Amino acid sequence: MSPVLTPRPSVPAARRPAPRPDPGLLRRAAPALLGYLLVRLLGLLVLARWAHLKGHGVWPTIATSWDSGWYLGIADHGYDHELGTRTNHNNLAFFPLYPAMIKAVAAVTPGSRASVALVLAGVCSLVAALGVFAVGERLHGRRTGTVLAVLWGASPAAVVQWMGYTESLFTALAAGALYAVLSGRWAGAAALAVAAGLTRPTGVAVAAAVSVTALLAARRGERRALGAAVAAPLGWLGFVGWVGLRLGRWDGYFAVQRTWENAWDGGAGTLRVLRDLLVYSRHPQLFLVAVSAVLLLFTALYVLSVADRQPLPLLVFTGVLLLVVLGSGGVYFPRARFLVPGFPLLLPVALAVARARVPAAALVLGGAALSSAWLGGYMLLVWPGPP
Numbered sequence: 001m002s003p004v005l006t007p008r009p010s011v012p013a014a015r016r017p018a019p020r021p022d023p024g025l026l027r028r029a030a031p032a033l034l035g036y037l038l039v040r041l042l043g044l045l046v047l048a049r050w051a052h053l054k055g056h057g058v059w060p061t062i063a064t065s066w067d068s069g070w071y072l073g074i075a076d077h078g079y080d081h082e083l084g085t086r087t088n089h090n091n092l093a094f095f096p097l098y099p100a101m102i103k104a105v106a107a108v109t110p111g112s113r114a115s116v117a118l119v120l121a122g123v124c125s126l127v128a129a130l131g132v133f134a135v136g137e138r139l140h141g142r143r144t145g146t147v148l149a150v151l152w153g154a155s156p157a158a159v160v161q162w163m164g165y166t167e168s169l170f171t172a173l174a175a176g177a178l179y180a181v182l183s184g185r186w187a188g189a190a191a192l193a194v195a196a197g198l199t200r201p202t203g204v205a206v207a208a209a210v211s212v213t214a215l216l217a218a219r220r221g222e223r224r225a226l227g228a229a230v231a232a233p234l235g236w237l238g239f240v241g242w243v244g245l246r247l248g249r250w251d252g253y254f255a256v257q258r259t260w261e262n263a264w265d266g267g268a269g270t271l272r273v274l275r276d277l278l279v280y281s282r283h284p285q286l287f288l289v290a291v292s293a294v295l296l297l298f299t300a301l302y303v304l305s306v307a308d309r310q311p312l313p314l315l316v317f318t319g320v321l322l323l324v325v326l327g328s329g330g331v332y333f334p335r336a337r338f339l340v341p342g343f344p345l346l347l348p349v350a351l352a353v354a355r356a357r358v359p360a361a362a363l364v365l366g367g368a369a370l371s372s373a374w375l376g377g378y379m380l381l382v383w384p385g386p387p
Contacts, residue, residue, distance in 0.1 A: 131179055159387065
């Protein structure tokens with residue numbers, strides 16, 4: 001059970017002082033951050049060599065391609081005013097925090113907005129790795145936290161962590177919110193949940209984790225938690241409501257998602273594609289098979305996480321994240337990327353690796369790093385669609 005849900009009996013919950021920041025966290029996380037950097041640098045080197053062999057440049061690939069271009073367009077020109085009828089064309093499907101950060105930082109720094117977006121993603125990835133370490137360390141010790149951060153950097157679709165995408169920013173906010181909940185920092189948890197809700201559609205998973213845990217804590221006497229429970233969803237609800245007002249219809253955001261062919265169908269579409277790929281297709285595309293393997297693996301890891309009795313906020317976050325990703329009837333191929341922020345799902349693996357002998361641990365982490373580097377290059381340079 002999460003520590004925050006078990007107040008010390010000697011001090012009334014409502015009178016306990018707010019937890020103080022941990023000044024030694026960065027020092028303890030240094031090996032985790034170094035390991036994370038090494039893994040991602042390996043991925044970047046493989047991508048650079050692969051791109052050179054194919055006659056492509058690395059910078060345009062990671063800074064301006066696919067969704068990166070949408071965020072840069074929002075930073076440059078703002079949001080659309082009408083719904084329109086064109087498929088995959090309305091930029092109101094993209095949440096505002098990342099493009100707002102790009103615009104704000106680019107206004108006071110030299111260089112292009114694409115370069116700013118890439119630097120922001122890189123900085124956010126390090127903050128995210130620190131947050132992932134902090135959650136792992138709090139639950140299972142420093143060694144597990146270190147392994148968890150490295151595994152997150154070596155996850156199958158980790159190449160997007162150093163692209164002009166929102167996965168790094170969102171993971172940083174999600175990890176910070178979960179750590180704040182675990183340590184009883186309710187105001188911080190709520191603020192980070194609001195920011196996460198302004199970053200990606202799956203911000204609803206962070207809001208759910210904070211709100212559900214905070215409501216249970218408030219029931220046990222944590223008065224500060226009640227405000228966090230109410231505030232946590234306001235970022236996600238605020239953007240969805242703003243899109244509705246902008247388009248003049250209450251379901252405006254969901255109408256935009258339908259123009260992207262991304263309606264929620266409870267998982268029927270996911271099961272249909274899995275069946276077609278793994279049962280009926282004689283020559284399935286390699287990348288789609290890899291995506292399917294990631295979806296099945298992460299679902300199995302969630303079952304293990306429940307069996308391991310992970311703290312409630314982690315289970316709610318990853319459960320809602322999986323529900324949104326697997327329950328969507330939209331495009332199939334980016335779903336491995338959508339699960340990049342679900343780092344708590346890697347905890348069962350991190351625990352096993354942390355307890356293993358050094359040669360076995362090195363073999364697992366090295367294999368994960370190499371496979372992630374290869375898949376990242378394949379996603380961006382061979383697969384014809386978005387990662």
